[in-house]
Amino acid sequence: MITFMNNSDSEEEPCNERTSLMSAESPPVPSYQDGLQASEAGEAQAHRKRRTGSSRSPNNIADGDMSESGVPVRESTLENEEEELTLKYGAKHVIMLFVPVTLCMIVVVATIKSVRFYTEKNGQLIYTPFTEDTPSVGQRLLNSVLNTIIMISVIVVMTVFLVLLYKYRCYKFIHGWLILSSLMLLFLFTYIYLGEVLKTYNVAMDYPTLFLVIWNFGAVGMICIHWKGPLQLQQAYLIMISALMALVFIKYLPEWSAWVILGAISIYDLMAVLCPKGPLRMLVETAQERNEPIFPALIYSSAMMWTVGMAKPDTTARGPSQQTWDAAEDGRENHRSPSHADSRMSETRSPVPTRPISSFEELEEEERGVKLGLGDFIFYSVLVGKAAATASGDWNTTLACFVAILIGLCLTLLLLAVFKKALPALPISITFGLVFYFSTDNLVRPFMDTLASHQLYI
Amino acid sequence: PALGLFLFTIARDPLRIIILIAGAFFWLVSLLLSSLIWFIAIKASNPQDELLQKGLLIFGVMFSVLLQEAFRFLYYKLLRKAIEGLVALSEDSCSPISIQQMAYVAGVGFGLMSGAFSTINLLADALGPGTVGIHGDSQLYFLTSAFMTMVMIFLHTFWAILFFHGCEHQRWWEITAVVVMHLAVSGLTFCNPLYIGSLVPSYLLMATAATWAYLLSGGSAQNLRRFLLCK
Numbered sequence: 001m002i003t004f005m006n007n008s009d010s011e012e013e014p015c016n017e018r019t020s021l022m023s024a025e026s027p028p029v030p031s032y033q034d035g036l037q038a039s040e041a042g043e044a045q046a047h048r049k050r051r052t053g054s055s056r057s058p059n060n061i062a063d064g065d066m067s068e069s070g071v072p073v074r075e076s077t078l079e080n081e082e083e084e085l086t087l088k089y090g091a092k093h094v095i096m097l098f099v100p101v102t103l104c105m106i107v108v109v110a111t112i113k114s115v116r117f118y119t120e121k122n123g124q125l126i127y128t129p130f131t132e133d134t135p136s137v138g139q140r141l142l143n144s145v146l147n148t149i150i151m152i153s154v155i156v157v158m159t160v161f162l163v164l165l166y167k168y169r170c171y172k173f174i175h176g177w178l179i180l181s182s183l184m185l186l187f188l189f190t191y192i193y194l195g196e197v198l199k200t201y202n203v204a205m206d207y208p209t210l211f212l213v214i215w216n217f218g219a220v221g222m223i224c225i226h227w228k229g230p231l232q233l234q235q236a237y238l239i240m241i242s243a244l245m246a247l248v249f250i251k252y253l254p255e256w257s258a259w260v261i262l263g264a265i266s267i268y269d270l271m272a273v274l275c276p277k278g279p280l281r282m283l284v285e286t287a288q289e290r291n292e293p294i295f296p297a298l299i300y301s302s303a304m305m306w307t308v309g310m311a312k313p314d315t316t317a318r319g320p321s322q323q324t325w326d327a328a329e330d331g332r333e334n335h336r337s338p339s340h341a342d343s344r345m346s347e348t349r350s351p352v353p354t355r356p357i358s359s360f361e362e363l364e365e366e367e368r369g370v371k372l373g374l375g376d377f378i379f380y381s382v383l384v385g386k387a388a389a390t391a392s393g394d395w396n397t398t399l400a401c402f403v404a405i406l407i408g409l410c411l412t413l414l415l416l417a418v419f420k421k422a423l424p425a426l427p428i429s430i431t432f433g434l435v436f437y438f439s440t441d442n443l444v445r446p447f448m449d450t451l452a453s454h455q456l457y458i
Numbered sequence: 459p460a461l462g463l464f465l466f467t468i469a470r471d472p473l474r475i476i477i478l479i480a481g482a483f484f485w486l487v488s489l490l491l492s493s494l495i496w497f498i499a500i501k502a503s504n505p506q507d508e509l510l511q512k513g514l515l516i517f518g519v520m521f522s523v524l525l526q527e528a529f530r531f532l533y534y535k536l537l538r539k540a541i542e543g544l545v546a547l548s549e550d551s552c553s554p555i556s557i558q559q560m561a562y563v564a565g566v567g568f569g570l571m572s573g574a575f576s577t578i579n580l581l582a583d584a585l586g587p588g589t590v591g592i593h594g595d596s597q598l599y600f601l602t603s604a605f606m607t608m609v610m611i612f613l614h615t616f617w618a619i620l621f622f623h624g625c626e627h628q629r630w631w632e633i634t635a636v637v638v639m640h641l642a643v644s645g646l647t648f649c650n651p652l653y654i655g656s657l658v659p660s661y662l663l664m665a666t667a668a669t670w671a672y673l674l675s676g677g678s679a680q681n682l683r684r685f686l687l688c689k
Contacts, residue, residue: 095475395578400486403571407483410476439490446500447493448575450515 093370094413098406100239100300104377105405107243108250108385109398117196118251119389125252132254144256148264151257155268159279167286182225182241186218189244238300242374246381250389258386262430265379269424284422299371370413376425380405383433387441396448400440404432474563481533481567481618488529489575492522523644526568527637530618533564534625557622565618569611577607602657606647609660613643616667623674639663 112118129150130143165174191214198205221241224234253261272278387401408429416423496518503510537560617636624632643660 098475098479396575399571399574399578403479403482403486406479410479436486436490439494443497444489444493447489447496447518451519452576454515 094410097370097372097409097413100235101372101377101380101406101409102402104239104243104246104381105384105402107239108246108381109388111193111197111243111247112250112385112388115196115200117199118247118385120251130257132256140256144254144260147254147257148260151261152264152268155265156272156279159272159283163279163283163286166283179222179226182222183218185241185244186221187214189241189248190214190217193244193247235300238374239377242300242377243381245374246378246385249378249382250385253382255386255390258382259434262379262383263434266424266427266430269426273422273424281422299373300377372425376429379426380429380433383430383437387433387437396445397437397440400436400444401433404436405429408432474559477537477560477563478567478570480536481564482571484529484533485526485568485571488525489522492518492525495521519644520641523640524637527621527640530564530568530621531625531633534622537564537622557626558619561619561622562615564622565615566611568618569614572614573607573611576610577603605657606660609657609664610643613639613660613664613667616664616671619671619674620667623671639667 130146132140132143134140134143162174191210194210194214220229220233221237223229224237225241249258272280275281383405384398384401388395388398408431409425412423412425412428415428496514499514499518500511503514537557541557541560617640620632621636624630624636643663646659
């Protein structure tokens with residue numbers, strides 16, 4: 001719905017195209033970490049992601065689906081082995097997630113530092129109607145809190161709506177919505193982004209070339225995300241749309257509101273995934289009950305599935321390698337990322353080196369990857385990007401936030417390995433990031449500056 | 459060079475990357491706490507008094523060094539626990555990574571973070587226009603900063619190896635030697651516009667630490683000769 005709103009908005013306000021586009025943020029889909037969810041959860045997530053994906057990536061959505069469905073079936077059979085393998089492969093999975101998160105952050109920071117456009121204040125989203133240009137501190141604080149409340153309620157409404165749609169099986173609607181969202185994201189935002197980058201570097205570009213480039217980019221992106229495509233390409237596209245979304249957020253959210261929103265989103269994520277009545281959790285459970293695959297375009301998956309969007313809930317009757325989507329999902333997927341459920345990994349992993357235990361479960365475990373919701377990517381990048389844009393210094397703050405987020409991700413993955421169910425990916429990382437941002441900006445910076453001016457080393 | 463170290467030795471193994479990032483995190487936390495203390499001290503003192511400010515700065519630096527070492531110790535404890543966990547989980551009851559490798563990686567983590575924090579702003583400014591040392595400061599500012607940073611990164615790596623080894627074998631004198639060395643190096647940087655005073659001893663100390671760490675890790679002159687000759 002939000003997507004639709006966005007589109008209509010853009011039509012109605014042609015003059016201020018950007019503002020109207022911005023306002024069409026879809027509520028972020030909470031990213032969830034599911035190690036063991038069946039693909040259906042992923043699909044549900046994907047839907048959610050779509051909604052948010054177009055405008056905002058849902059952060060934590062994916063979690064729900066993943067962990068719950070597969071767990072009961074699998075656990076009983078291979079509990080010990082699984083546990084060992086999970087933890088053993090834990091490091092690898094963590095790295096599989098580190099790399100995309102790092103890439104996304106690098107893209108965002110690089111853009112922020114070089115392209116002026118994204119740090120200029122040029123209007124606000126309709127989701128954050130209260131301005132922050134107020135004379136007094138108290139007023140500003142109040143405005144940002146109100147902005148946050150509005151934003152969070154929009155997110156909640158969108159998520160609940162998605163869950164309802166999913167429950168009542170209005171799949172076409174959800175698919176259409178997601179497709180429209182990703183269309184808009186891929187084409188419009190890319191166009192704006194390219195325009196700004198070209199402007200910054202003073203490169204002349206004619207319209208036909210631009211049209212060709214964007215058309216190719218967008219078309220391939222749509223195919224990759226919603227249908228089949230090489231794993232790496234799909235991952236690259238997901239990273240890019242997360243970065244674009246994050247850039248949009250950074251530009252259009254006023255300062256204090258952004259920080260308060262980040263904090264509130266983590267709390268919401270925590271509640272939505274863990275509370276029994278939380279929308280995300282319901283989504284995941286419903287998806288698992290129905291054994292349906294996860295929606296693409298909302299989850300980043302490090303392991304590809306053989307069949308797109310086909311979840312195989314049946315964890316026991318697995319054939320070797322190929323159809324490990326389920327296995328992967330059920331088994332060891334620690335992260336829940338509401339990303340594509342496609343797992344090509346099984347396919348590519350079939351020539352797996354022989355391991356001591358050559359059961360198919362083993363293969364499945366190996367092929368499992370982790371999934372992280374695109375919303376997570378987006379909010380991490382928003383944090384780091386905001387740090388890069390507004391910290392009165394420098395790269396120290398950005399670096400500190402980066403390390404803090406990575407450590408938070410590590411810890412979350414660790415918890416995922418321990419709990420084996422969908423977990424919110426946002427709270428720990430965002431908390432660390434916020435703490436480090438504020439403390440580095442205010443405390444460490446003067447210290448380091450003084451040290452550097454005397455050229456002292458500690 | 460530190461980046462080369464990273465690429466060649468750490469980037470392959472995901473576990474090492476995690477240890478690296480965690481090491482960087484610990485250093486960051488220690489920096490945070492020490493700057494908190496310094497900040498409080500600064501705010502509580504008279505901003506006009508130059509000498510007092512300088513004194514506070516020195517105090518801040520020393521305190522930060524001590525905190526860094528304390529955090530190194532904490533990190534050591536954490537890694538010990540992690541090794542036990544890894545051993546329990548692995549199939550052949552042998553840890554996939556030894557404590558020495560962990561020491562090395564932790565040192566690189568500390569060093570990288572310390573180096574990054576010391577240098578990244580300099581680098582960013584260096585990209586822009588300007589003249590070095592226009593106000594009568596040394597013209598070699600960037601160059602010496604680069605060398606100093608490299609020395610610090612290497613030193614952190616070696617110190618971590620020495621430190622962990624000392625903790626493993628309960629040799630307290632090793633640990634105190636590391637702490638004293640760190641204090642010495644930081645102290646040397648106080649005479650900084652006089653670069654002879656700070657860079658040369660630092661490099662000497664680094665060479666000492668390097669040979670010590672090398673010997674501790676099981677190397678010897680023979681190994682070195684074989685390595686150089688074979689290649």
